[in-house]
Amino acid sequence: NAGVMQNPRHLVRRRGQEARLRCSPVKGHSHVYWYRQLPEEGLKFMVYLQKENIIDESGMPKERFSAEFPKEGPSILRIQQVVRGDSAAYFCASSPESDTEAFFGQGTRLTVV
Amino acid sequence: GDSVTQMEGPVTLSEEAFLTINCTYTATGYPSLFWYVQYPGEGLQLLLKATKADDKGSNKGFEATYRKETTSFHLEKGSVQVSDSAVYFCALSENSGYSTLTFGKGTMLLVSP
Numbered sequence: 001n002a003g004v005m006q007n008p009r010h011l012v013r014r015r016g017q018e019a020r021l022r023c024s025p026v027k028g029h030s031h032v033y034w035y036r037q038l039p040e041e042g043l044k045f046m047v048y049l050q051k052e053n054i055i056d057e058s059g060m061p062k063e064r065f066s067a068e069f070p071k072e073g074p075s076i077l078r079i080q081q082v083v084r085g086d087s088a089a090y091f092c093a094s095s096p097e098s099d100t101e102a103f104f105g106q107g108t109r110l111t112v113v
Numbered sequence: 114g115d116s117v118t119q120m121e122g123p124v125t126l127s128e129e130a131f132l133t134i135n136c137t138y139t140a141t142g143y144p145s146l147f148w149y150v151q152y153p154g155e156g157l158q159l160l161l162k163a164t165k166a167d168d169k170g171s172n173k174g175f176e177a178t179y180r181k182e183t184t185s186f187h188l189e190k191g192s193v194q195v196s197d198s199a200v201y202f203c204a205l206s207e208n209s210g211y212s213t214l215t216f217g218k219g220t221m222l223l224v225s226p
Contacts, residue, residue, distance in 0.1 A: 004156065033213075042117065042202065042216035043157075056213060091156065102214075104149075104156035
């Protein structure tokens with residue numbers, strides 16, 4: 001199965017620590033999207049990347065959050081100095097082109113204690 | 114801004130019952146509309162879509178019609194199965210692409226034998 005792989009599936013961090021969430025897109029896909037699902041909420045768009053470039057980060061919080069999609073390796077969503085409000089499920093999706101179906105991963109559930 | 118409103122769950126049905134999950138939207142332009150499904154422990158999968166008014170999307174016995182006059186995209190299935198138990202998300206995209214989707218909160222469907 002060569003679908004979108006996210007790891008870890010579950011991540012627990014103490015307040016103030018850093019969280020790194022990884023997303024390996026479907027082989028051959030160069031477009032990656034990150035979404036966040038807060039408790040009792042729908043998925044909210046965060047950022048759209050295309051190999052080494054950030055295309056749209058309009059949904060990213062201005063501070064503590066960053067994302068990258070290097071030429072080699074997975075896409076990384078990085079959250080610095082986590083707070084309890086960052087506890088959520090983070091989903092990654094990938095697509096071969098910008099206007100084609102995006103395939104979602106299983107998500108990473110981040111819990112901040 | 115864009116928004117999607119779904120009926121709250123869980124929706125509990127017996128096998129072979131008729132299913133309707135309501136979805137209404139608010140958008141500035143002429144969005145494309147989608148239904149995604151998330152089975153337990155898996156990522157979101159595209160179930161069906163419609164890109165313009167009066168289009169009907171259908172897949173696996175599910176269908177939904179894009180109603181511009183009522184800004185709705187209700188999901189229906191004539192006879193549900195236990196295997197349909199999942200969380201269903203209604204979503205829209207302002208452009209023809211899938212990249213920046215706006216999701217509803219999701220509706221859990223539980224089907225009992």
